[in-house]
Amino acid sequence: MYTTRIFSGVKPTGHLTLGNYLGAIRRWVDVDQHRSDALFCVVDLHALTVDHDPGRVRRLSRQAATLLLAAGLEPELCTLFVQSHVDEHARLSYLLECVATDGEMRRMIQYREKAGRERERGGGVRLSLLTYPALMAADILAYRADEVPVGEDQRQHVELSRDLAVRFNQRYGQTFTVPRATQPTVAARVMDLQDPKSKMGKSHDSGSGIVYLLDEPEVIEKKFLRGVTDSGFDVSYDQEARPGVSNLLEILASCEGTTPQELSGEFSSYAALKRRTADAVVQLLKPVQERHRELAADPGHVDAVLRKGAERARERAKPTVDAAYRAIGLLPPM
Numbered sequence: 224m225y226t227t228r229i230f231s232g233v234k235p236t237g238h239l240t241l242g243n244y245l246g247a248i249r250r251w252v253d254v255d256q257h258r259s260d261a262l263f264c265v266v267d268l269h270a271l272t273v274d275h276d277p278g279r280v281r282r283l284s285r286q287a288a289t290l291l292l293a294a295g296l297e298p299e300l301c302t303l304f305v306q307s308h309v310d311e312h313a314r315l316s317y318l319l320e321c322v323a324t325d326g327e328m329r330r331m332i333q334y335r336e337k338a339g340r341e342r343e344r345g346g347g348v349r350l351s352l353l354t355y356p357a358l359m360a361a362d363i364l365a366y367r368a369d370e371v372p373v374g375e376d377q378r379q380h381v382e383l384s385r386d387l388a389v390r391f392n393q394r395y396g397q398t399f400t401v402p403r404a405t406q407p408t409v410a411a412r413v414m415d416l417q418d419p420k421s422k423m424g425k426s427h428d429s430g431s432g433i434v435y436l437l438d439e440p441e442v443i444e445k446k447f448l449r450g451v452t453d454s455g456f457d458v459s460y461d462q463e464a465r466p467g468v469s470n471l472l473e474i475l476a477s478c479e480g481t482t483p484q485e486l487s488g489e490f491s492s493y494a495a496l497k498r499r500t501a502d503a504v505v506q507l508l509k510p511v512q513e514r515h516r517e518l519a520a521d522p523g524h525v526d527a528v529l530r531k532g533a534e535r536a537r538e539r540a541k542p543t544v545d546a547a548y549r550a551i552g553l554l555p556p557m
C-alpha cells in the first residue's frame with residue numbers, strides 16, 4: 224500500500240508533443256507510477272472548452288491513451304482512464320464552482336491567453352473556458368491527490384486547486400487533501416523551436432516549431448535544424464538573452480539526464496548543438512513510436528485498459544465526492 228496518491232492528466236486537443244513528454248509524461252512513467260498510487264487521465268471534457276470537432280476529439284483521446292501506454296505507463300502499476308468515463312469529475316466540478324470566485328478564474332493566465340485568441344478569431348469564448356480550472360481542481364481533489372506532476376504552465380491551476388481545497392475544508396469541514404504541484408528540474412517549459420519565447424503547445428496553429436511524439440525521425444531532424452537561432456555564435460545558457468540556445472540545451476539535458484549548464488561548454492557551434500539535440504530526441508522517441516505502432520494495431524487491448532482504469536478510478540473518487548456533497552449541505556438520496 225502506498226501512502227502517496229498522484230494524479231495528472233493530458234488534454235486531447237492536439238497530438239502529444241515533446242513538451243508534454245519531457246515536462247510530464249516521462250516522469251509519470253519513470254518515477255511516479257513506481258512510488259505511488261498513481262492515476263493518469265485523458266481529460267477529454269477539457270478538450271471541449273474551445274472550438275472542437277467531435278470526431279477529432281474522439282480520435283485524439285484514443286491516441287493519447289495509446290501513446291501513454293506506449294510511453295511506458297503500465298496498467299498493473301497505475302490507473303489510466305478517460306475523464307468522461309467517471310462522472311465524479313463533473314459532479315465535483317459544480318461544487319467547486321460554488322466555492323471559487325469569478326475573479327480568481329479570470330486571473331488565470333491560460334484563460335486570458337486563450338480567450339484572447341478565441342476573440343481574435345472572431346468567435347465567442349465558451350463559458351467552460353472560464354470555469355476550466357474548477358473542473359481541473361475537481362480532477363485532482365476527487366482523488367485526494369497529494370502530488371500533481373505537471374509542466375510549469377499548469378502550476379497556476381494547481382495553486383488554485385490548493386486554494387479551493389483549503390477554502391472548502393475551512394467552510395464545510397475537512398474533506399479534501401491539499402495537493403501540491405511537482406515539476407521536472409529541467410525542461411519544465413519546453414519552448415517552440417520557431418518561437419523560443421512561446422511554449423511548445425499542441426494546439427498552436429503552426430506545427431513547424433512543435434515536435435510531435437509521432438513525428439518521423441526525418442521530420443524531427445528537420446524541425447530542429449530549421450529552428451530559430453539567437454543572434455551571435457556563443458552557446459551559453461541564458462533563458463532571457465539566448466532563448467533559442469537555452470531551449471535546445473534544456474531539451475538535450477533532459478534527454479541525457481544532465482543539466483543545461485553542464486552541456487553549454489561542450490559546443491562550439493549552434494549547428495552542432497542542433498544536430499546532437501535532434502539525434503537525442505529521435506533516439507528517445509524511437510521505442511515509444513515502435514510500441515505505439517504495436518498498440519495501435521490492437522485497439523481492443525487499449526479499450527480494456529481504459530475500462531478497467533475507469534472502474535478503479537470510480538471506486539477511488541466516489542466516496543470523496545459523496546462526502547463533499549454531504550458536507551456542502553445537499554440532502555443525500557433517500
Ligand code: TYM
Nearest residue numbers: 231232233234242243246247359373374377411412413423
Ligand atoms: P496539457 O494537456 O496542456 O499538457 C499535459 C502536460 O504536459 C505539460 N506540458 C509541458 N511541459 C513542458 N513544456 C511544454 N511545452 C509543455 N506543454 C505541456 C503540462 O504542464 C501538463 O503537465 N490542464 C491540463 C490538463 C489537466 C490536468 C488536470 C493536469 C486537466 N486536469 C489535473 C493535472 C491535473 C492541460 O491542459 O495539460
